[in-house]
Amino acid sequence: MARSQEEIEELSICKDAQIMIEKAEKDGVVTVWDRFKAQQPQCTFCKQGLSCRNCSMGPCRILPGKERSLGVCGANADTIVARNFGRGVAAGAAAHSDHGRDLLETLDAVANSDTQSYEIRDVEKLIRIANELGIKTEGKETLQIAKELADLLLEEFGIKKGNIGFTMRAPEVRRKLWDSLNINPRGIDREVVEMMHRTHMGVDQDPVSLLLHAARVSLSDGWGGSMIATELSDILFGTPKPVESKVNLGVLKKDEVNILVHGHSPIVSEAVLTAVRDKNNIEMAKAAGANGINLAGLCCTGNELLMRQGIPMAGNHLMTELAIATGAVELVIVDYQCIMPGLIPAMNCYHTKMITTSPKAKFPGAEHIEFNVRNARTQAQKLVEMAIELYKKRDKNRVLIPVEPVPMMSGFSNEAILQALGGSLAPLLDAIKSGKIRGVAGLVGCNNPRRKHDYCHVTLTKELIKNDILVLGTGCSAVAMGKAGLYMPEAASLAGPGLSSVCKALNIPPALHVGSCVDNSRILHLCGLVAKELGVDISDLPVAGSAPEWYSEKAISIGLYFVASGVYTVLGVTPNITGSKLVTDLALDGLTNVVGACFAVDTDPHKMAELMINHINKKRKKLNLPV
Ligand code: CUV
Ligand code: SF4
Known part of the structure; x- marks a missing residue:
């Protein structure tokens, strides 16, 4: 049954979302809100963290204070809740840090002259970060410094004596506190692996001990994996400075080829941007009857492009399906994280195609065109040509761009x-x-x-x-x-x-x-x-x-x-x-x-x-x- 206007207004405060929820319903697009409704009521055990499937004697669902107060192995509610929480932290830290590692491998490839697709855009920051981490830079070539920085940071992920280098950015009292609690993070991968170990059946049962390690895992993300991702992205793609742009679904253009980048890492989206700006491609788009090529972002890879290049932002997490429902999107190019598989049936309602690019994130129903440091330029070119072809198939009668975009400043x-x-x-x-x-x-x-x-x-x-x-x-x-x-x-x-x-x-x-x-x-x-x-x-x-x-x-x-x-x-x-x-x-x-x-x-x-x-x-x- 179609939602009433009041019901739609309960779902989002955004005009573009409200209009598009209605259109999605009409077009037969199932959205996150429909699936959320279909999931009700959700499991109260899981909601409280009281279910465990860490081993095959289970799954176990705990009812504290009742007969079923222990799992088959004897784990109680405190242990199970702490373990589940710890694994969540480990997964989150792993996602951020593995993204950081991709930037590191890109820097390493640049340093070894192993790629024509990327370069070092902020040499000043490269030198500053290298110096901060104790690398001597005087008289050295840029690529040599990059090589030494990449080698040093690669170690932060694995075996390393001591602690993660960027933790030195925290004040000394804080670091001493971490030391006294034994939560100053060591290698980034090590903390995640140790959490998986501790939460295996029959290892750490003490909720306090588990939570302290969870804190250490998270610190290896914030001051490690995420910080490396940020600093290296700045070095490779430029450190953000204030820039004006636009935001909401109104950034999509009726008369242009619309390409959306979605996911998190700037590695793919920056390569796509280079191809979108290529004059020959713009000419090609014009020959196909469009006024140009419009690149816009979704979620965090959108934030990356917005911060550094002023590329407009189409929307956040809950807007991703609704962006497709405009009927105006030719291609959605994704890397990883926060990409709802629900986008696939949504795009199948239109001429839209979704392209996965990372070997780590394949979606049945999407086309997979793999990017790596060496082929990024050529792959991006292929995708832009594909988008131009798809534009010819756009059904203009089904296009609805719901609002005018809002101006915004970014780049801080x-x-x-x-x-x-x-x-x-x-x-x-x-x-x-x-x-x-x-x-x-x-x-x-x-x-x-x-x-x-x-x-x-x-x-x-x-x-x-x-x-x-x-x-x-x-x-x-x-x-x-x-x-x-x-x-x-x-x-x-x-x-x-x-x-x-x-x-x-x-x-x-x-x-x-x-x-x-x-x-x-x-x-x-x-x-x-x-x-x-x-x-x-x-x-x-x-x-x-x-x-x-x-x-x-x-x-x-x-x-x-x-x-x-x-x-x-x-x-x-x-x-x-x-x-x-x-x-x-x-x-x-x-x-x-x-x-x-x-x-x-x-x-x-x-x-x-x-x-x-x-x-x-x-x-x-x-x-x-x-x-
Ligand atoms: Ni990483 S993690 S929905 S895109 S902020 Fe957006 Fe941001 Fe959460 Fe994902
Ligand atoms: Fe059940 Fe213990 Fe196995 Fe978890 S680890 S599924 S609580 S037996």
Whole structure:
């Protein structure tokens, strides 16, 4: 049965989404919301983390306090919940870090002159990062430095004596705390593997011990795999600087060949961009009757292109099927992560084709055209030609581009923020000290059909900036803010008087787009810089984090590395841990005594804002700053 207008408005706050949900229904496209409904009621054991299928004596479903309070092996609820949580963190950390490894292999190929598809675009940053990690660069050729950096970072993944190099970006007190807790991450792969080992039947049964290791795994992501992904992407594709672009489904063009890139790594999408900009290809598109070739992004690979190249953003996680339902998309080129298999039946309703490019992520029903460091240019060329051919098959009568795009600013890397501040952190610190900016909040993570699409991201951001808290956004959260117009300097009018005056002076928005999910490492780095400058721990800073509409295992890892780094983090979706009081109490409270920060959970963005503001005020008081 078709949804009423009211029902549709309950699903998303976005006009483009609302219009397209209706069109999708008419066109017979099954969406994430339809499948979510079909899954109800969802398993309450799994929801609480109380089901285990780690071995073949099970699966076991635990009812604490009842006869079935233990699994076949004897594991109790605390163990099972902690194990499940730990595996989620490991999967998330693995996803980010394996993405980082791909960038590393690309850098390695460039260093060995083994590719014509990629180059080093930011030599200054290459040298800066190499020096930071202890590589002597004087008098050396660029490619030699790249080679040494790649070799050094490759070691961070595997066997290494000591700790992950970028953890030195955290203040010394924090590193000492990690050491004393034995959670300072060693090799990136090692921590993930150890979590798989510990959660095998009959290994680590102690929930506290499991959670501490989960923290170590997450730290190897935030200060390791993700940070490597960010820094190497900057070196290879350019460090982001402020750039204007556009966002929402209105970025699709009626009269042009539309290509969407979806996934996470910039490796494929950057190669596609180069081919899209090629003059011969544009001529070819014109010969096919189109006005040009339009490239737009979805999700995090979209964020990567938006941050560095100003490529427009079509939408976030829950918009991916709806983008196809416009009927205006020729090709969706994907790499990995957050790509719903539901896109395949959706595209089959139109002339649209989905192309998978990574040997790690194949989708039955999609065409697989594999990219590697050597063939990326030629493969990208092939895809652009394919898109132009498909344009000829587009049924113009079924095209609906629902709205006009919204302008947004992007590109706020830490380097760009420093530059906007005139080269040093001092003006930011002064603004924080005086209370013009009361604190900084990182808003990150996905959409989830459990929550009204984008509602929490946008409402929470508005509350925070109104209270003079500068918001840094990444991932799908960032896309939501952009669509709501919060990424334009004019949005300063929605901010409190202090933040608004700072924004006007610097001509920046009150919420800043700092990148994709791996770019949460930029926020960690910034926290480290500020804490060192003030001579305090990260947990002393007036900062807070939130993942208001998260769904992904990667978001669990992100949330945990923020907490383990000392940043209080408010979740808008309850993690699957409520089956264990011990684990839940630890997450929501006890961790504060261990790492100086904990999680909070609330589904109401106004209450989430209150929690974050109270926390920031508490930290201000402790630092003797005006509240
Ligand atoms: Ni990595 S992880 S839905 S695209 S933020 Fe978006 Fe961002 Fe979550 Fe995925
Ligand atoms: Fe059941 Fe224990 Fe096996 Fe898990 S590890 S499935 S609780 S027997």
